[in-house]
Amino acid sequence: MKDAKTDRPLLEIKNLEKRFDLDHGFLETLKFKQGRIVRETRSVHAVNNISLEASRGEALCVVGESGCGKSTVARLVAGLLTPTAGEIHYGGQRIDSLSRGEMQPLRKKIQMIFQNPYASLNPRMTIRQALEEPVRHHNPGASAGEVRDKVTAVMMSVGVDPSWAKRYPHEFSGGQRQRIAIARALTVDPEFIIADEPISALDVSIQAQVLNLMLEAKESRGLTYLFITHDLSVVEHFGTRVAVLYLGSVCEVADTRTLFSNPKHPYTRALLSAVPQLKDDRPNHIRLKGEIPTPINLPQGCPFQSRCAFADARCKSEKPKAIHQPDGSTVACHAVEEDRLDAVAAG
Amino acid sequence: MSLLSVRDLTVKFAMRDQTVTALNGISFDLAKGERLGIVGESGAGKSITGFSLMNLLSRPGYIDNGQILFEGEDVVQMNDKRLRNLRGNRMAMIFQDPMVTLNPVLTIGQQMTETLMAHRKLSREEARQIAIVKLREVYIPSPEERLEQYPHELSGGMRQRIIIAIALLLDPQLIIADEPTTALDVTIQADIMELMLELCQSNQVGLILITHDLGVVSQMTERTLVMYAGRIIESGRTREIINDPQHPYTQGLINALPQQTLPGQRLKQIPGNMPGLASIPAGCAFNPRCKYATDLCRSRVPETVHYGEVEVACHEVQRLHSDEDRQEARA
Numbered sequence: 001m002k003d004a005k006t007d008r009p010l011l012e013i014k015n016l017e018k019r020f021d022l023d024h025g026f027l028e029t030l031k032f033k034q035g036r037i038v039r040e041t042r043s044v045h046a047v048n049n050i051s052l053e054a055s056r057g058e059a060l061c062v063v064g065e066s067g068c069g070k071s072t073v074a075r076l077v078a079g080l081l082t083p084t085a086g087e088i089h090y091g092g093q094r095i096d097s098l099s100r101g102e103m104q105p106l107r108k109k110i111q112m113i114f115q116n117p118y119a120s121l122n123p124r125m126t127i128r129q130a131l132e133e134p135v136r137h138h139n140p141g142a143s144a145g146e147v148r149d150k151v152t153a154v155m156m157s158v159g160v161d162p163s164w165a166k167r168y169p170h171e172f173s174g175g176q177r178q179r180i181a182i183a184r185a186l187t188v189d190p191e192f193i194i195a196d197e198p199i200s201a202l203d204v205s206i207q208a209q210v211l212n213l214m215l216e217a218k219e220s221r222g223l224t225y226l227f228i229t230h231d232l233s234v235v236e237h238f239g240t241r242v243a244v245l246y247l248g249s250v251c252e253v254a255d256t257r258t259l260f261s262n263p264k265h266p267y268t269r270a271l272l273s274a275v276p277q278l279k280d281d282r283p284n285h286i287r288l289k290g291e292i293p294t295p296i297n298l299p300q301g302c303p304f305q306s307r308c309a310f311a312d313a314r315c316k317s318e319k320p321k322a323i324h325q326p327d328g329s330t331v332a333c334h335a336v337e338e339d340r341l342d343a344v345a346a347g
Numbered sequence: 348m349s350l351l352s353v354r355d356l357t358v359k360f361a362m363r364d365q366t367v368t369a370l371n372g373i374s375f376d377l378a379k380g381e382r383l384g385i386v387g388e389s390g391a392g393k394s395i396t397g398f399s400l401m402n403l404l405s406r407p408g409y410i411d412n413g414q415i416l417f418e419g420e421d422v423v424q425m426n427d428k429r430l431r432n433l434r435g436n437r438m439a440m441i442f443q444d445p446m447v448t449l450n451p452v453l454t455i456g457q458q459m460t461e462t463l464m465a466h467r468k469l470s471r472e473e474a475r476q477i478a479i480v481k482l483r484e485v486y487i488p489s490p491e492e493r494l495e496q497y498p499h500e501l502s503g504g505m506r507q508r509i510i511i512a513i514a515l516l517l518d519p520q521l522i523i524a525d526e527p528t529t530a531l532d533v534t535i536q537a538d539i540m541e542l543m544l545e546l547c548q549s550n551q552v553g554l555i556l557i558t559h560d561l562g563v564v565s566q567m568t569e570r571t572l573v574m575y576a577g578r579i580i581e582s583g584r585t586r587e588i589i590n591d592p593q594h595p596y597t598q599g600l601i602n603a604l605p606q607q608t609l610p611g612q613r614l615k616q617i618p619g620n621m622p623g624l625a626s627i628p629a630g631c632a633f634n635p636r637c638k639y640a641t642d643l644c645r646s647r648v649p650e651t652v653h654y655g656e657v658e659v660a661c662h663e664v665q666r667l668h669s670d671e672d673r674q675e676a677r678a
Contacts (some may be wrong), residue, residue: 065532173620203388203621204559208603208614215613230533237605237614256610274537276562278589278606285537291502292532 008092009053010192010224011060011077016086018047018072022296045295046072048248048303049086051322054241056191059218059225061239061256063232063271067292069248070228074196077226078112079103090192108138111185115197117177121169121184128165131155131184138188151187157220158183158213175206182213186221193217196228211238232275236260244268247295247303250322254329264331266341267304302334310335348419350520350553351377351400356413358392358399360624361406367624369395369408371577379520380551382544384568384585386561386600390621391574393557397523400555401434418520436466439514443526445506449498455509456494462516481512485542504535508542515546521553528563540567561601565589573597576622576632578648583657593659595637595667631662639663 022042023029031040047069054060062070075081077088079095088096095106114120121130131151135142142150152162158179169177178198185193195214199207211234217223229235235242236256243253244265252265263269266286273285288307293299302320305311312334320332335341358370370392377383385393398404400415402422415422417438425433434440442448450458459481460474469477475494482490485508498506507527514522524543528536544567547554556567564571564585571588573581573596581594592598599617601607608614619636622628631649634640643662651660661667 065534175620204561204600205388205603205617206620208605208616209618211605212613212616215611232533233605237608237610270534274533276537276540276560276566278562278565278601278604285541287538288534291504291535 008089009055010058010091011052011054011226012087012089013050013052013073013077014087014089016047016050016073016076016088017045017084018069018076018081019043019045019084042296045248045298047076047083048298050245050248050250052243052250052253054224054226056224057218057222058240059227059238061227061229061235061242062245063229063235063242064245065230065271065292067247067295068245069295070230070245071196072248073245074112074194074226074228078110078194079106080112108188109190110192110194111188111190113178113181113185113193113195113198116201117174117181118169118201120181121177123169126166126168127155127160127172127180130169130180131165131187134184135187151183154183154187157217158186159209173206174202175209178202178206178210179213182210182217186217189221190223192224192226194226194228197230198227199234200229200231207234214238232272244271247292247298249303249319250330250332251304252329252331252333253322254327258327258329262327262329264325264329264336264341265304265333266308266310266335302332304333308335310340312340349376350379350381350418352414352416353400354414354416356396356399356415357411358395358404358408359411360408362625365625368411368627369577369624370399372413373579375572375579375582377521377553377555380547380553381570382547382554382556382568384564384571385555385557385574386559386564386571387574388559388600388621390576390623392577393559393574394525396574397440397525397555397557400523401438401440402430403434403440432466435462435519436517437519438521438523439517439519441507441510441514441522441524441527443529445503445510445530446498448510449506451498453497454494455496455498455501459494459509459513459516462513466517477516478512481516482509484515484546485509485512487512503531504538507531507535507539511539511543511546515550515552518550519552521555522547523555523557525557526559527556529558529560536563543567561589561604573600576627577624578632578660579651580633580661581657581659587656591655591657593654593657593664593667594633594661595639595663596633599636631660639667 020043022044029039029041031038050073062073064070076083083096087094090106132147135147135150155162160179160183199210202210218225227238239256242256242259244251246267252268263272270286270288290307293306299306301317302315305315314334320334322330322332323337324330354374356370356373360367360369373396385396387393399410410423456478459478460471463469463474463477478494479490482493487493487508528539531539558564568585571585572579575596581588581597588597592601602615603617605614617636622632628635630645630647634644649660649662651658654664
């Protein structure tokens with residue numbers, strides 16, 4: 001599904017990079033090395049040359065472990081962070097370098113839902129105040145009655161009783177708060193929702209309720225999602241396409257069904273095999289060597305090489321490029337490109 | 348004789364204006380070397396159960412009634428000296444967040460030798476040697492160097508391994524692990540689970556695993572207790588509970604998982620929330636969320652009955668047996 005007007009995906013991320021400087025100011029950059037004082041700036045390479053796209057109506061899931069840069073991607077797209085390099089296009093318009101004022105109309109179209117509903121709702125505002133504020137801000141001409149009707153309608157649609165509007169966030173449970181946070185995102189009729197781990201802080205039975213709510217909103221409003229999560233079972237259920245991130249780089253992008261039935265990148269395979277299964281007696285997970293290296297000084301070559309069982313000399317020197325596969329997925333791995341993976345597994 | 352035998356354990360919290368019941372008459376047994384899972388959602392009383400077993404509850408919480416027999420001796424009646432001998436020595440606990448459990452201003456070595464020297468008559472060097480052996484057992488590379496490091500210098504997975512090594516220092520009979528892998532990434536979680544399983548099996552250590560994750564319970568434990576609002580509502584062999592749950596809540600919990608529904612379809616959700624401790628409904632605590640609830644469920648607390656292969660506390664379990672949802676859960 002391409003955008004009718006421009007024939008381009010709704011969201012396009014091109015060669016996106018984000019670095020966070022660790023040393024601020026001149027004095028912090030001074031280091032003492034080999035008897036000499038040198039200047040050196042260290043930075044965290046949170047996102048390295050990521051390219052992704054999401055078409056209208058899609059639910060693009062970004063998965064990965066802590067520190068892989070998935071939340072940074074969400075914040076960059078939402079305009080909460082400025083990229084170090086690269087471009088973000090939304091609906092054909094470049095949005096990464098817009099001023100605050102230019103960003104305003106887009107904020108109505110792009111809304112965000114955060115992980116922790118205890119932190120994302122202002123404890124000193126009633127639910128009504130929290131929900132009415134964005135409506136008023138984006139529709140300055142609306143009368144008080146219109147605003148109220150809009151908020152009531154949205155509250156009903158997410159299963160929050162409108163008679164609770166006078167209450168404060170602390171009077172609600174985690175699941176109800178997350179419904180309210182979703183309601184707040186929906187009050188301005190967005191077309192694109194960025195959800196950063198929206199159900200991770202909730203209990204199992206409540207996760208199902210909130211996930212259903214998000215699916216309903218997707219169908220009834222034709223929403224497009226950028227869904228950030230570490231939970232692969234949720235991805236399989238919710239996502240139409242999945243991007244697997246490792247250390248700030250994309251390992252593999254594929255349709256959900258393709259990714260789960262035929263994962264290609266060694267990291268994707270390890271990740272899938274590590275999920276505790278409900279009805280599998282024999283855990284046969286692929287053990288990874290070591291742990292995720294720090295993103296401060298990135299290794300040369302493939303970011304995954306230090307933990308990969310298939311790493312060779314080329315992986316250590318050359319960073320793999322994303323290569324299209326016959327089944328439509330994109331994989332960045334020398335071993336997949338050279339067809340070494342299954343040869344080793346078979347031998 | 349079982350290693351641990353809990354009888355009718357009731358825990359209350361004395362709040363300013365009322366006293367609430369957090370655990371309501373819990374009974375279960377654990378054999379030597381057995382692995383038991385306790386599952387439930389937040390507020391079900393799983394962690395309180397773990398704390399009570401070591402008599403670690405602090406005010407306003409207190410054990411109101413019941414017995415906790417560990418190797419035949421009642422933990423509830425123990426004096427401080429006996430408790431010191433019990434904790435860490437015969438029973439050890441592992442918590443969710445390794446950063447909070449480890450002391451940030453002491454090196455790993457200091458924390459490990461301190462524990463050993465408090466319980467055994469050992470010289471510092473002897474304690475150090477034991478610590479190194481235990482770190483090797485949990486696959487920590489170059490343990491001698493790790494002993495000199497502080498917790499912040501280590502990764503989350505490494506810290507949790509060290510916590511496990513500390514729990515095993517004095518060769519306890521029982522380890523109580525409260526959400527030991529929840530704060531970790533999936534690939535690290537899989538490693539830690541494998542490690543714990545291996546250590547428990549090779550040393551004949553009993554394990555009580557407290558978690559909300561049914562997948563973890565399914566892979567780690569032999570028996571499972573399902574808790575809801577301070578009571579055990581279902582218990583039995585883990586395989587039976589996962590494959591053929593009897594209580595409507597257990598069924599709901601398993602059916603609500605995304606892998607139980609085709610992608611893109613609505614998940615089978617349980618309506619409503621778990622009640623707060625101060626407002627537990629009369630009768631069966633699950634009745635407001637249960638589609639099978641009858642007048643009996645709303646007035647009387649169900650007894651635990653033996654049904655099929657499991658123990659279940661539900662009035663309607665007979666009627667439920669023919670229900671189609673349960674057939675689905677089994678498939």
